[in-house]
Amino acid sequence: MNKVRWIVLLLVVLAGTVWWLRPTSTALSAPSVKDRVNDAGTRAAALTAKSISTEDLPPEGTRSLFDHLIAQNDVLPYPFEKLVALIAKQAPEGQAPLTLLIPQGRSLLKAQADFVHPRLLLAADFQAPNTSAALGLAPRGQLFLGFVENAGEIEVISYNEAAGRFEFQLVQDYRPGGVPRIVYARRAICTTCHQAGAPIFPQRPWNETNAQPEIAAKLREARGSDMAYLGVPMSIPLSVPERIDELAEVGNFIVATQKIWVDACADSADCRKQMLKVALRYLWNPAEFDATQADAQTLRALQAKSWPSEGVAVGQKSLRNRDPLAESRGIKGWWRSLFTPKSTEPGAKSNEDLDAFDRLPKLPADLDPLSPRPPLRVLTAKDIDGAFGLASMITVPDFKQLEEAADYKLDVLLASVDHADASLFTPTPFSRVKAIKGLLAALGNKTNFGYCCLDTKELSPPVVLGVPPLKISDGSPLKNFEHYCFACHRGNPSKRLNFMAGTTEEETLANIKAKSEIRDALDWERYRNTDKANKLMPPPDSHQHKMLEESMAKNPKLLEDMRKTVPSLFDF
Known part of the structure; x- marks a missing residue:
């Protein structure tokens, strides 16, 4: 009898140990992102006020704060540090926005971030003064950016003053030599995690961020340096995520x-x-x-x-705090590793890549932003x-x-x-x-x-995610314009600068030919080092200018070929 009792006791202890070490990431996981997207219609009806649109594109006559800022500054700056500087320039004293690093996060692009190239999160935090003629910009709690360098994609959440909602946008192909496109994301995808249609952020003590010494130390180790990454120090004070948390609440x-x-x-x-x-x-x-x-x-x-x-x-904007480093430590981490399937999937490389995201190992439901959260x-x-x-x-x-x-x-x-x-x-x-x-x-x-950010008459039409890139045939003169000009003049929120727009190759080429000023903007030989040098394009501080200089060293006739595409005033 004593032997039976000991066996029963041993089984109970074993069962308790197995339960404590249970691989929650597979047993209690959240639904797939595709399931949540398909359920979006029901959630939108329940959570969104009737007079506030739930469409992907902003209501006619309205635009996001991000669109207004880019349009009024003529160009989407590259690299990312210049975009940060543009936002800082709007602040009363030029103070930089809040930034932090998340190497192992929970975003749709989480598989593209790591300790060498962590995800960067940015939040604006200022109110500009009013003047006797204008009201000041107030992006505090209204402008958030997430950038994953390996994916070449910026996720943007910014407020739409006229529509009374946050807009979800992406800057795609934001990389060296890329042709960035600003598009409005599929709202149903974004609200699978951003369930209130607003920013989300984890609870304190923010173990995913470089405000935690262990994360900062691993960043230094992986990058082999204590130098800032995209302008963000390897280590930041806890006050930074605390303030971003407050801004998400706002x-x-x-x-x-x-x-x-x-x-x-x-x-x-x-x-x-x-x-x-x-x-x-x-x-x-x-x-x-x-x-x-x-x-x-x-x-x-x-x-x-x-x-x-x-x-x-x-x-509910708060996600439960997650400690990604603790998940791999100790006996529980070892046990979890036995049951968590090793993934060879590269993960989603963009916000359209839902199947790849769903094939990644699941997080525990209580840590997964896809899990429905009560208000x-x-x-x-x-x-x-x-x-x-x-x-x-x-x-x-x-x-x-x-x-x-x-x-x-x-x-x-x-x-x-x-x-x-x-x-x-x-x-x-x-x-x-x-x-x-x-x-x-x-x-x-x-x-x-x-x-600054209400009137849309001078903005080009918004573009929604999923519109295929322009197809350009081999040998087309558009190839050169794609490399050196599209980044500023195709998809630019500013209507006056969006003169290389067009749904087909023929339409785009016709729009370029109709802009005779392009000939002068590319006449470097005539205008360089003169009082008209500031009209030359691409701008001298742009990445495209550097690429064009490098290409001209190999092909001195490159600018001449591009100028021939645009008829002059005296062509017959």
């Missing part, structure tokens, strides 16, 4: 605020006016704001008339978080300008909401720019304030 609450503004107030302009009044009262003196005072109670009463019965979900909170009509959300979208310079226009009188400021144009309070997305301009006008400031 982005997610913008989405929730739009749901409240559009859906929770339904057709009630009075509800939206009251929400804005409470936001302004809060901004007037946040430290002494009383959530039980009369304005707040009035807002609750108005919300109760139309609040969705299922409530308003605040998206962070579900708001009811008793919550006034919508007002706090509006307050967070109004910048410090905005509110100072409103205070001054109201002669520093709260009652005058609140009254301006009732006097503002009724179009501000329709069931359409809240726009910080339109709201501030409308309130200033109601306060007597009739200035037609400009804003």
Whole structure:
């Protein structure tokens, strides 16, 4: 009998050990990315407010913040450090955006990142001042980039002020000698992980990032140097991922605020006016704001008339912290390695490569961003978080300008909401720019304030992921333009610079021939070292210029051949 008991006890201990060492990456894994994409229609209906588009391309007349920035600076800079510098240039004091490195992450391109070429994550964190004629740029919590050098692809999440949503974009073929294309990604793919339609980020202590000493040490070892990678130091303080975490939170609450503004107030302009009044009262003196005072109670009463019965979900942006190094250490790591299949798959090389991504070993479900996540909170009509959300979208310079226009009188400021144009309070997305301009006008400031990133008249049409690259036949004169000119003049968000657009080889060539200025831009022999040298193309600080110089050393007639493609004014 004792022998039987010992056998039973041994089996129980063995079973417990096996359970503790269980290979969770195969037993409790998330669904495939393709399954989640196919399920996107159901999720969109449940999570997205009716007035905010869920299409891949932005609504007509609207564009992403990223598109506006690139269009207004004429070109998509290369290499990546120049793109970072462009974003820094927009900041009041030129401060660089936040950046960190993730060598073993969880993105769709995770298999292309490693300790030699880690994924770089960037987040803008500034509010530019307003002027007497224009409202300042405010990308804080509204612009995020992820770059994997081995994939030659930048993933972009940036806010669309006019559409009230984040746009998901890709910069493809972003590599030496490449022809970069800015495209809008398939939204259904992006929202398999970005389930609230907003940025996501892991919880502290951020063991995947180079804020952790072990990750930083492995980066140094793999790269054989302590030198920065793409401008990012090998080691960064924990304050960097902590701030990016906060910015991702800001982005997610913008989405929730739009749901409240559009859906929770339904057709009630009075509800939206009251929400804005409470936001302004809060901004007037946040430290002494009383959530039980009369304005707040009035807002609750108005919300109760139309609040969705299922409530308003605040998206969960947080992923559980993952320690990729710990996964391979100790007896549990050894045991896991026995059961986790060794993959020879290269993984997804782009955001279109879903089959390759699905063939990679799965993460445990609780670590996988594909796993459905419950909302962070579900708001009811008793919550006034919508007002706090509006307050967070109004910048410090905005509110100072409103205070001054109201002669520093709260009652005058609140009254301006009732006097503002009724179009501000329709069931359409809240726009910080339109709201501030409308309130200033109601306060007597009739200035037609400009804003960098709203008007789309000078932008070229947006392009969606999946449109095949232009096919160019062997021997075509377009080959040279593809190598040295397409990066700036084909797919450029700026309409005036997108003059090499075209859906066919013939159409593209016709557009080039119609641009006679190209002859002068390529006449290096005549204009180099003259006062017109700045009109020569490609720009001297561009990668394409360097490539053209190298090619001209082998073929001195290269520029002449390109110029012959474009008829001159006197050709007969």
